[in-house]
Amino acid sequence: MTTVEISGEAFLVDGVIANAGRTVRGIPVDGLLLNSRMINGIFDDVNPETRAQWAYPDSGVWDAERNVAEFLAAMGEWRAKGLDAFTIGIQGGSPQGYSETQPWDSGGFDSDGALRPAFAERLRRILDEADRLGFVVIVDYFYQGQEMRLVDEDAVRRATVEATEFLLEGGWRNVMVEIANECNFDWEYTHSRNMRWDRVHELIALAQSVERDGRRLYVSTSFAAIEPIMTAEVLRQADWVLLHGNGTERPERLSEMVAQVKAMPEFTPKPIMFNEDDHFDFDQPHNHMVEALRAGASWGYFDPGSITVFPPQPTLGNYRDGYQAVPVNWGISSEIKRSFFDAISEV
Template identity: 45%
Template sequence: MRSNLALFSIFLLSFLSVSSFAQSTRNTKVEIKGNQFLINDQPTYPGRVWKGNKIEGLLMNSRMVQGIFDDLNPETIKNWEYPDTQTWNPDRNTQEFVGQMPIWKSFGLLSFTINLQGGSPFGYSQNQPWINSAFTEKGELREAYFNRLEKILDKADELGMVPIVGLFYFGQDEVLQDEQAVIHAVENAIDWILKKGYQNVLIEVNNECNVRYDHEILQPERVHELIELVKKRRWKGRRLLVSTSYGGGTVPKENVIQSADFILLHGNGVKDPNNITAQVEATRRVEGYTDQPIVYNEDDHFEFDQELNNFTAATAAYASWGFFDYRMKDEGFEAGYQSVPVDWGINSERKKGFFELLKEITGY
């Protein structure tokens, strides 16, 4: 009869073999060279030019932050009931998300932002009584959330897509009890992604660091400390590329510009597309900027049928652009990618407008 030690050794070797196999079979790797994104050693949208504007090297994206959403508050969960079943189902939400990913990719969408604490399921909101966090109060990982995340990251790796994984969202960061819990959460999440072997993931430390965060380390003056923490976490010599974002129209501060691998901007509140150009130009003038790629990963301005809109303005300034859509007053279930429950299909006029222009710009 084998000893317990021998049995444990066999189990450990089997686990390591499976882990090594999973990592060796990853399909997609993202890199940055100069101001361009590369996927599997090739610039994105290779050779593509649209209306005289270089598209090669950009990373067009959409805000899809609710892909692993759940609500741990029994008092508010009724808000997210599906219209057909009158119940909320987090696994259905993720399954339907994954089912749409190949369709998004077919239009030229190479990236999407997903957040471990989601976003406002109403689009915008002051109070957030719901509890949607992949972290416990001490910064440990909630297994159910990461199981759902794994399904999405696996599919993205299969499809050649580059998810931007956000760690924290204002209104939910107070779930974590103190600064040490925030640090612990960052370490745990980054280590989980690295040890799963993903090489296609970008990190956004927090969504809009200058908006209502409780913990000082998540606020503009100190958020670079967490950017540096992410950069120091390594597995088999690899690390993850990382940044953070600010509220709409804001130009990032020097500490973030100097630490971030790429620069995240938001276009919320920027009604004049010419001000998108001005925001990009101002960002490039910040001290310490070294030609990192500039990416809008949230903008709720549309007018996709107009020659000049925020999407085309960002593109002309050689900045990647990200679609932010939520269900507005009196709109149906098909509208909005941030409002829960989510219809992840391309079934509203706004969604169709974005994806049609995306396809035209990227040449897919």
């Protein structure tokens, strides 16, 4: 059984410091997790009006079972290349990579917060395989644009508790929880305001309060690279720090964010992780991944498979590029994917 623990600023996997004695580009990665955003591994769209647009190019239909089967088939190659962890979402992430509106219903929760059985079963299969292969998995509960499908705060709390109970009852010890994706956008989470930066610590505490046989899960929430990049309440409550590197033009901004968090009076030793960053340049000696690792923070690859201009443009998945735009090719199927896995393979 694969286990993840936190000791000070380090992650431990199976009782030992992750990547102890290992390097990437000559940078020590002791206690760090090389990770990737694989958010749509259990994706489905239950809205019949939008479902057809995710069709595979070779079959002309969308198939959630094919999506999870191909995810499972690809995991071994990711692990062999040096990937330690990945983030997967119960409400997924935009199947267009980036999008301004989300008319589809890709969430694993019913409107009252009940965990949808089909989504839970796909997640169960992925977590079982992750356990077998030695992966750490970060399970994200809520995604902006889909959280509004939960009718009220009672539904949000029910979803938080049910998802946490599911993870504990499954017995997985390699799982950590990200409550909400990028909670600090003021124009997001306007429906379920307890997911926002000023209240999300309440949901972190709620998930932490759920126990089975005296054990609870490690819980955090992610902040985008805008102010506030962290709050005192979340820093006190969360078990580790989750940041995103999207929108940061300079690689140095990542080390500045790490220093900014550590300078807060509420900071106590705990790991800092970027679990989403859509900057690549892996062939260059200085890039976002290198800067984060050098600052002592875990780093996560985010390849949306869409047009990454500003403002970002939504793109339907082409079954080649990226790990978010649906349909996703979960293999190492593009030059950018290959460059990332080549960069970490020396581990």
